Structures are given as structure tokens and as C-alpha cells.
Amino acid sequence: MNIKEIAEIKRRFRAEKSNIGRIRGCLINEKKEIVSYFDQSLALMSLEESEEILALLRKTLSGAPGRNLIDLSFTNAQVLDSEEHRLLSTLRTSALADDKAVNTLIDRIRESHQSEGNYVILLATDSYDVPSYGADGHKKDDSSHVYTYILCAICPIKMTKSALGYRITENSLRNVTPDWLVSSPEAGFLFPAFDGRTANIYNTLFYTKDVADNHEAMIEALFRCEAPMPAAEQKESFRTLIHEALAEECDLEIVKTVQEQFSDLIEEHKASKDPDPLMVTQATVSDVLRSCGVEDEHVERFAERFDAAFGAKAEMPPENIMSTRQLEVKTPEVSIRLSAEMSDMVETRILDGQKYILIRADGLVEVNGVEIIIREDK
Numbered sequence: 001m002n003i004k005e006i007a008e009i010k011r012r013f014r015a016e017k018s019n020i021g022r023i024r025g026c027l028i029n030e031k032k033e034i035v036s037y038f039d040q041s042l043a044l045m046s047l048e049e050s051e052e053i054l055a056l057l058r059k060t061l062s063g064a065p066g067r068n069l070i071d072l073s074f075t076n077a078q079v080l081d082s083e084e085h086r087l088l089s090t091l092r093t094s095a096l097a098d099d100k101a102v103n104t105l106i107d108r109i110r111e112s113h114q115s116e117g118n119y120v121i122l123l124a125t126d127s128y129d130v131p132s133y134g135a136d137g138h139k140k141d142d143s144s145h146v147y148t149y150i151l152c153a154i155c156p157i158k159m160t161k162s163a164l165g166y167r168i169t170e171n172s173l174r175n176v177t178p179d180w181l182v183s184s185p186e187a188g189f190l191f192p193a194f195d196g197r198t199a200n201i202y203n204t205l206f207y208t209k210d211v212a213d214n215h216e217a218m219i220e221a222l223f224r225c226e227a228p229m230p231a232a233e234q235k236e237s238f239r240t241l242i243h244e245a246l247a248e249e250c251d252l253e254i255v256k257t258v259q260e261q262f263s264d265l266i267e268e269h270k271a272s273k274d275p276d277p278l279m280v281t282q283a284t285v286s287d288v289l290r291s292c293g294v295e296d297e298h299v300e301r302f303a304e305r306f307d308a309a310f311g312a313k314a315e316m317p318p319e320n321i322m323s324t325r326q327l328e329v330k331t332p333e334v335s336i337r338l339s340a341e342m343s344d345m346v347e348t349r350i351l352d353g354q355k356y357i358l359i360r361a362d363g364l365v366e367v368n369g370v371e372i373i374i375r376e377d378k
Contacts, residue, residue: 001205002275005194006061006069009149012128013058015042015050023053024096024123027157028110035118057124060153060188060207065277066317067231070206070214071193072223079202084224088191089201091150095125105152105222112221113154113187120182122153130197147199149192153185187215189222229310231320237309238321245302246294252329252348254292259327259340261288262318279315282306329357 012018020042027035042050063069078085090101106121113119128147157180165176186209193203204223208214212232219227229237242258243250262280269278282303289299310316318324327343329336336357338345345360365372 001065001069001071001193001195001203002277003065004275005197006065006205008197009128009190009194010058010061012126013054013061015047015054018042018054018126019128020054020057020124020126022096022124024102025121026106027118027120028113028115029118030116032110034106034110053122056155056182056185057122057151057153060151060185061190061205063207063209064317064319066279067211067320068208070208070228072189072204072206072219072225074202074204074223074225076202078224082224084222085201088150088204091123092125092148092191095148096123096150108221109152109154109218112218113215114217115156115186118157118180119186120155120157122155122185123150125150145198147194147197149190149194149199151188151190153188155185156183157181158183185209187218231317234310234316234320235322241305241309242302245305246289246298249294249298252346254294256327256343257292258285258288259322259324259343261291262322263324263340265318266324277317280318280321281315282310282312285321331357 013020022039022041024037024039026037029035042053045053061069065071074082074085087101087104090098091105094101096102102123105123109121126149128149130145130147160176160179160181163176165174166172167174185207188207189204190207191204193200193205195203206215206219206223208230212230214227214230216227219225246254265280265284266278285306286299286303289302290296294302306314323340325340326337327340327346329346334357336346336359347358349356349358361374365374
């Protein structure tokens with residue numbers, strides 16, 4: 001799913017736009033035991049309560065594609081005849097009315113999801129009359145088709161602390177009793193994907209709040225497919241890979257130039273207004289390295305190690321492998337961060353046999369909040 005398609009579905013999660021009538025789910029405790037099931041009608045809730053629930057569901061479509069939002073694909077064999085795809089299809093076609101299918105899904109999440117505390121599983125279904133647009137870009141009166149989908153959100157529950165509060169109606173201080181608070185989802189999924197503004201039963205969109213955790217066990221339990229490497233792990237693997245492949249060529253200027261090239265790719269993609277997320281491949285990075293003057297031998301070594309680490313056909317957002325917004329220079333004792341646009345202020349030098357990081361200090365300089373003067377050595 002691209003950014004526009006994700007945004008189009010996110011807009012559904014408003015009380016005035018949604019066709020979501022009920023929320024099904026259950027409460028799971030820290031021992032992976034089912035405490036209770038629930039099946040609530042949004043129509044019987046207050047507007048504020050229904051908006052809160054829809055906001056939680058909407059958050060499973062937030063974040064960056066390729067980082068928090070991951071496209072998972074089913075094989076042809078799975079779609080034709082597999083237990084995992086039949087389960088999702090049953091949940092969708094029954095509009096979550098099939099109790100056996102709902103309980104099976106809940107059990108698979110309960111058995112595979114790693115959580116330190118209590119959490120709730122929220123399940124919703126919606127039917128969206130997808131509007132059609134004319135060549136002039138104006139919306140037509142009739143819809144092109146109906147997109148029916150299910151959405152699952154897994155939300156931690158945390159106990160609030162006892163505290164002193166003020167009750168306006170009583171004009172007095174009163175103790176606020178602890179209560180369970182539903183937090184933003186840490187994982188979830190949308191099935192089927194909304195690709196080309198229509199249902200794609202070959203794909204599902206999986207959400208993870210933590211880019212360091214792709215919930216591998218749950219992806220395997222629900223979809224029987226391999227989870228991609230988490231975004232945080234991709235970045236760490238790339239850092240190690242490029243250092244080892246470039247060897248003595250891996251200096252500050254090379255890293256700064258690679259960062260600039262990635263930033264240029266991102267800006268060009270934004271200017272093109274392409275709704276599909278920008279993805280880089282091994283070939284993309286190899287071309288960037290060559291443009292930086294890296295020797296062919298080192299580029300070839302990088303290409304081999306990249307394919308081995310990520311896969312020959314791997315695609316990932318540039319942000320997953322290198323920060324493009326800031327430059328960070330670290331030693332065991334010092335960490336320096338500045339915006340990528342100011343990277344020219346930093347350079348490395350060897351003076352009298354000692355390695356130094358030099359930062360140009362123009363204008364005001366403060367130490368512990370005290371403005372200081374930088375004097376020439378006498």
C-alpha cells in the first residue's frame with residue numbers, strides 16, 4: 001500500500017465516516033490467559049468513547065511504510081488453499097460474526113505475542129464504498145466497488161497510579177482511584193491490503209510500533225510467512241556491512257557524501273509526488289558508492305555482502321539503512337549530533353600523530369550556558 005491509499009483508509013476511522021458497528025476482542029493477562037471476551041456496539045457508546053476506540057484502531061495505520069507499516073505477501077498456494085488464508089477470509093466475509101474463527105485468531109495472537117503485561121485485542125470490520133474519479137480528478141456520484149476489510153489492534157493495558165485529584169462538581173480534593181488504561185497499539189494488521197484502491201487478497205499490511213521489533217513469532221503464527229528484518233536491525237547491519245566492505249576507504253567524507261546522496265534521492269522522490277514509498281536496492285547503494293569515488297573492488301565486495309545480509313532482491317526505505325536528517329559522530333567518550341545540512345562544519349584531522357574531530361565554531365559559543373571566548377594560542 002502506498003501513502004495515499006493508507007491515508008484514504010485512515011480517514012475511515014471517524015464516527016461520521018465509518019461503517020464499523022461493533023468491536024470484538026478480549027483481554028489477555030500477563031500469563032497469556034484470557035480474562036474476558038467482549039463484543040460492544042459503537043452505537044450504544046457515547047460519541048467520545050466511540051471516537052477514542054476508532055482513534056486506537058486508526059493508529060495501526062500510522063508510521064512510515066517499510067518501517068512501522070510492513071507489506072506481507074501470501075503465495076499463490078496460500079491463497080488457493082491454506083488454513084491461515086481461509087481463517088482471514090472467513091473473518092472478513094462473516095464480518096467477524098463467526099465465533100470459531102474469531103476465537104482461533106485470538107488464540108494464535110495470545111500464543112505468539114510477546115508482552116510483559118496485560119493487553120487487549122481489538123477487532124473491527126468495515127465496508128467502504130470506494131469512490132471513483134473522472135479524468136478531471138473530480139469525484140463521481142457512484143462508487144467503483146466496495147472494499148471490505150478487517151482490522152486488528154493489539155493494545156497494552158497499564159494500571160494508573162493512585163493520585164490526588166480535584167473534583168470541580170464537589171469543589172474539593174479527592175483521591176483518584178487506580179484504573180486500567182488502554183494504550184496505543186503495539187502491533188496490528190489490515191486484511192486484505194488496499195492496493196490500487198481495491199482489495200488485494202494476496203497482501204496484508206502489518207503494523208509495529210517499535211521499529212526494532214517486527215513480531216516475528218506472531219507473523220509466522222498468523223500468516224505463515226517470513227518476517228522482514230526490523231528497520232532498526234537493517235540500519236545496524238548496514239553500518240557494519242559498509243564499514244567492513246569499504247575498509248580503509250570508509251572515512252568521514254565518504255559517509256557524509258553517501259548521506260547527501262540519499263537525501264537528494266528523498267528530495268527528488270518528494271518532488272515527483274509519487275505516492276509509492278521510495279525504496280533502495282543493492283544496485284542503488286552501489287551506484288551511490290561509485291559516484292562517491294569508491295573503488296570498484298570495494299563496491300563489488302559491498303554488493304556481495306549486501307545480498308548475503310538482506311537478500312538479492314531486497315528493497316528498503318533509505319531511512320532504514322542511514323539517517324538522512326542528522327549527522328552523528330561518536331567516540332567512546334563523546335557524541336556529537338547536528339543536522340545533516342550542517343555536516344560541512346565537521347571534519348577529521350591527524351595533528352602531531354593524534355586523531356581529532358574538528359568542529360567549526362562560528363558565532364556564539366556557550367559552555368554550561370556560559371558564553372565563552374575562543375582565543376588564538378600565543
